[in-house]
């Protein structure tokens with residue numbers, strides 16, 4: 001039995017199928033990230049699990065308990081599920097202590113201690129308890145929202161883009177702190193995010209949504225290295241997609257002969273490489289071509305961006321192949337016009353049509 005199971009869940013708004021027969025399972029204590037284009041149904045999925053919406057068809061079970069099916073739905077406050085929204089949605093007129101304690105019994109003698117414990121869990125100073133939300137930074141407010149959601153000891157935590165309002169550095173550190181906290185507490189989590197790097201680093205399982213359906217579900221590594229199609233490939237990072245002829249586990253393509261991850265397929269197909277698989281070495285003056293043909297290219301553009309600068313390379317004899325967009329550190333950017341040799345590390349992924 002899975003911890004959380006969605007079976008053929010459908011949710012319509014008029015003519016729009018926001019969810020169209022979604023099957024998803026989430027293991028106890030695991031972290032799932034849901035990504036997909038705007039309007040693909042990610043928030044609706046969370047709302048159905050939380051109990052803010054009832055599915056039109058299909059069912060949701062948590063630890064074997066039916067939360068929603070054709071017969072009805074358990075109300076949101078009886079599901080034991082915590083929710084943190086994009087803006088934290090704190091009550092602006094209440095103090096931090098009152099916000100965190102909102103779902104706790106007023107007369108409970110252990111209330112103050114529990115609030116202090118939750119503050120410590122999310123790494124906030126108890127001195128902040130008397131402040132109001134607008135006296136805290138965005139990252140601190142998100143931690144308070146998390147503490148409030150943790151207060152009732154949820155079985156499952158739903159995070160709807162909780163880090164999107166934070167700047168890059170704070171976002172990464174808050175995400176790490178939240179991930180460690182939820183894992184430490186053994187709470188299964190579903191995170192909705194627009195940020196592919198966030199999805200890949202946060203989750204054990206990534207689910208890609210498209211038009212109300214799950215296009216692919218797998219580990220971050222599977223989805224990044226073996227996406228089912230070009231849309232998923234490009235959704236999860238930069239991709240070099242080339243036409244190729246495949247035979248015996250090798251592809252002939254604009255980058256020469258490249259090993260592929262599909263030994264059975266033969267014939268024409270598209271292959272995918274991640275930019276970090278392609279290395280470039282400037283060709284020295286007076287260099288004579290090897291007996292072994294080496295793919296060559298010319299640097300036609302560069303863009304400085306610190307640790308991950310862009311180097312655009314037009315392939316020599318690449319025909320209609322668009323220039324390759326590669327990433328290099330600030331120490332390794334060749335000048336525009338440099339002739340470079342290209343080499344591929346690892347295998348290319350073949351899209352099976």
Ligand SMILES: Nc1ncnc2c1ncn2[C@@H]1O[C@H](COP(=O)(O)OP(=O)(O)OP(=O)(O)O)[C@@H](O)[C@H]1O
Pocket residue numbers: 013016017018036037038039040041042043044045
């Ligand atoms: N309350 C509603 N009434 C009518 N249509 C809705 C409602 N909520 C969502 N929809 C529609 O359902 C579809 C899925 O919306 P949803 O908010 O789940 O997408 P999303 O993937 O979370 O999008 P985003 O990334 O932009 O937040 C969209 O076409 C949206 O317009």
